[in-house]
Amino acid sequence: MKNRRIKKTYALLLAFSMLVVLALSGCTGGKSAGEVAPEGKGDSGGSSGEQVTITHYTMDSEDRTFIEKLVPDFEAKHPNIKVRIEKAPYEQFDSKLQTLIAGGKSPDVTSHYGYGGFAEYFNKDMLLDMNDIIKEDGFKASDYSIPDDLMDIYTIKDHVYGIPVNMYVTLMLYNKDMFDAANVPYPPSDYEDKSWTFDKMVEEAKKMTHVSDDIAKTQYGVDFTWSERDMRPLYFGVEPYSQDTWTNGGVPSETHFDSPEVIATYNKLFDLILKDKVSPTTEWSKSVAGQNGDAFVTGKVGMTVSGSWSLAGSNDFPFEVGVAAVPAGGNDKIRSVLFVDPLFILKGSKHPKEAFEWIKYLVSEEVQEKSIDLSGGNPPVNTKAAEAYYKHFEGIDPEDVKKVYEGAVKYGFESYNHLITNYSQINDMFINEMQPIDTGHKTVEEVMPTIQKKVTEIIKR
Amino acid sequence: MRTIPTASPSASPSTNKRRRKIDAVSIASFIALVVTTFLMLLPLFFMVSTSLKSKKELLKFPPTFLPDSWQWSNYKEIFETLNFGQMYMNSLIIGTLTVVGTLLSSALAAYGFARYRGKGSNLWFMLMLSTMMLPYPAIMIPQFILFSKLNWIDTFLPLIVPAFFGSAYNIFLLRQFFSTLPDELFDAGRMDGCSELRMWWRIALPLSGPALATVAIFAFIYSWNDLLTPVLYLSSSDKFTLPVGMSSFTSSRFRIPPWHLLMVASVLAMLPIVTLFAIAQKRFVEGIVLTGIK
Numbered sequence: 001m002k003n004r005r006i007k008k009t010y011a012l013l014l015a016f017s018m019l020v021v022l023a024l025s026g027c028t029g030g031k032s033a034g035e036v037a038p039e040g041k042g043d044s045g046g047s048s049g050e051q052v053t054i055t056h057y058t059m060d061s062e063d064r065t066f067i068e069k070l071v072p073d074f075e076a077k078h079p080n081i082k083v084r085i086e087k088a089p090y091e092q093f094d095s096k097l098q099t100l101i102a103g104g105k106s107p108d109v110t111s112h113y114g115y116g117g118f119a120e121y122f123n124k125d126m127l128l129d130m131n132d133i134i135k136e137d138g139f140k141a142s143d144y145s146i147p148d149d150l151m152d153i154y155t156i157k158d159h160v161y162g163i164p165v166n167m168y169v170t171l172m173l174y175n176k177d178m179f180d181a182a183n184v185p186y187p188p189s190d191y192e193d194k195s196w197t198f199d200k201m202v203e204e205a206k207k208m209t210h211v212s213d214d215i216a217k218t219q220y221g222v223d224f225t226w227s228e229r230d231m232r233p234l235y236f237g238v239e240p241y242s243q244d245t246w247t248n249g250g251v252p253s254e255t256h257f258d259s260p261e262v263i264a265t266y267n268k269l270f271d272l273i274l275k276d277k278v279s280p281t282t283e284w285s286k287s288v289a290g291q292n293g294d295a296f297v298t299g300k301v302g303m304t305v306s307g308s309w310s311l312a313g314s315n316d317f318p319f320e321v322g323v324a325a326v327p328a329g330g331n332d333k334i335r336s337v338l339f340v341d342p343l344f345i346l347k348g349s350k351h352p353k354e355a356f357e358w359i360k361y362l363v364s365e366e367v368q369e370k371s372i373d374l375s376g377g378n379p380p381v382n383t384k385a386a387e388a389y390y391k392h393f394e395g396i397d398p399e400d401v402k403k404v405y406e407g408a409v410k411y412g413f414e415s416y417n418h419l420i421t422n423y424s425q426i427n428d429m430f431i432n433e434m435q436p437i438d439t440g441h442k443t444v445e446e447v448m449p450t451i452q453k454k455v456t457e458i459i460k461r
Numbered sequence: 462m463r464t465i466p467t468a469s470p471s472a473s474p475s476t477n478k479r480r481r482k483i484d485a486v487s488i489a490s491f492i493a494l495v496v497t498t499f500l501m502l503l504p505l506f507f508m509v510s511t512s513l514k515s516k517k518e519l520l521k522f523p524p525t526f527l528p529d530s531w532q533w534s535n536y537k538e539i540f541e542t543l544n545f546g547q548m549y550m551n552s553l554i555i556g557t558l559t560v561v562g563t564l565l566s567s568a569l570a571a572y573g574f575a576r577y578r579g580k581g582s583n584l585w586f587m588l589m590l591s592t593m594m595l596p597y598p599a600i601m602i603p604q605f606i607l608f609s610k611l612n613w614i615d616t617f618l619p620l621i622v623p624a625f626f627g628s629a630y631n632i633f634l635l636r637q638f639f640s641t642l643p644d645e646l647f648d649a650g651r652m653d654g655c656s657e658l659r660m661w662w663r664i665a666l667p668l669s670g671p672a673l674a675t676v677a678i679f680a681f682i683y684s685w686n687d688l689l690t691p692v693l694y695l696s697s698s699d700k701f702t703l704p705v706g707m708s709s710f711t712s713s714r715f716r717i718p719p720w721h722l723l724m725v726a727s728v729l730a731m732l733p734i735v736t737l738f739a740i741a742q743k744r745f746v747e748g749i750v751l752t753g754i755k
Binding site (some may be wrong): 096099215318 | 516517521523598601602605606609614688689692693696698705708709711
């Protein structure tokens, strides 16, 4: 009897202690994240006399860490500034950044290389308003040949929060070998060629598509992965997010994912897979190219619409590649999605002025040009350095790359993933909810009301 | 008396039959086991074969079983392109010290919990167990602040020192094992004037081979595979561990990952674990069986 009572007391004590421990740990985590972050705010520190060290936090992959090779040159030109490059893998990029900031070890310069986009950083109040520094420094985007409309992307209510450094566009890559085999003329690289439309693309894709029971013999005409799923209606001229999204830091007041117009656009896209059968299903792509692989690189897909980062790997593709304009889909103004990567100064930076010197160095014409080779094909934001970029790819006519880039800028819109808040959650939700359409278990009409409801919830978080 | 002779002639053919039946079953199960073994070995086979393929061959579809040309140079390349030797060394240092730390601290704490009854010892034990319920992300930031105040960022210390303060799971495992050791041994030790610490070192530890081997393997594998902690605490490339270095291969969303090099790295990274397991296998399996009964 006595024993049992003691056991009971222990059990109660145990339960209580666990609660306390859990609650305490929960508190510390949240509190420190919020409290410590603003530390060092307004502390512009480091006058030009003494030596200061700034940290550039970046993603650990070759096309990002090449900046380590630029550091000696920069330090020679700026003897009072030392640059330290800190890196983390893509998957852990955001967790490490959060921890560094909360731990009072905030880096000075970074970009949104993890899951979170600009809007997420901005709404978490992590970014420094660069207006004062720009004013003091006399920085003009035009001196660095950065187009004004690119500067606007990371400017909110006339406050600059990021300086663009790389610009990826959406383009079409095509497999010349497959075009030749099917006797189809190559698609044009000129955006002004109005005969190059979505419907024509489908027609040509049909000529290259062979669906067979033998997976090794199956090939498809086109893989249309224009931006992320939620942005695709824009390609056909339908805007699912309200206009105020782009001016108030990525929080839409309204979304229209269940409207008949939006549903019609998704039906058009899913018809490629389900009705015309010219595009592969996700399952097929996964089976030939691996979990996150791109089926195009296996040489089993004639055309792909995707980001220009695919171009960087083109020298290794086991077939001949060409670039073409994204066909016109009914939106007169927008045909290409831009992915402009900016550099931010974090609020926790103790040396924002020196950090800005480093940013200016990275966007200067000479360094932007050098970076193309060092990174293995990163597209510069500096329009003068861009000429060198167009010539970078083996076997692809520089004229074509240039036309595709210029057309993309003219008919471009910045990717939603940089602009809308809580984007990683929105994107995951879209992938999960649209899966049953891809496999034919549900129709677009059945799925869209749920998506509309969930988007609204996620945005409110 | 009569039943025995009548039973025995009829019994012997039946046992024969049964024996034959068992043989058929065992042959079938043997075949099934061999097939399963091959299935299990297939990914391993592909890992080794991919590690010897050329960059162009990686993209071939359908994939080839054996490389067209055997690229042994891949194994050289990984040491040249990536600071692979250094990373390997770092992982080994951290892994070994983690094992030493975990064994010493967990065994000592477990010995205390197993052999001494004091007021509230059960309560302390349960409190300790409750720390198992804390997920790492919950303590990530406070711990980072602590180590950053100690100026331990970008050193191996945050990865090694915590191991010297015991871990709940291992303490639990060892305590269960220590409590099965007969009291008489310790009484005898005490009679001969053996100190408590010496009894731990001379009696408890030598008798707990399987349990200690289990803990050692668990600790090593955990430390060897851990990615998040080294990512958080290490910032200079020459201090990176293997998982950190290897993740940089697939980190870029812009390139085709160099699968051949990744597979080379995986083959090499697997070696210490396989070796450790081969050495400790007998004891490890015993350990699992023993702890499974408890």
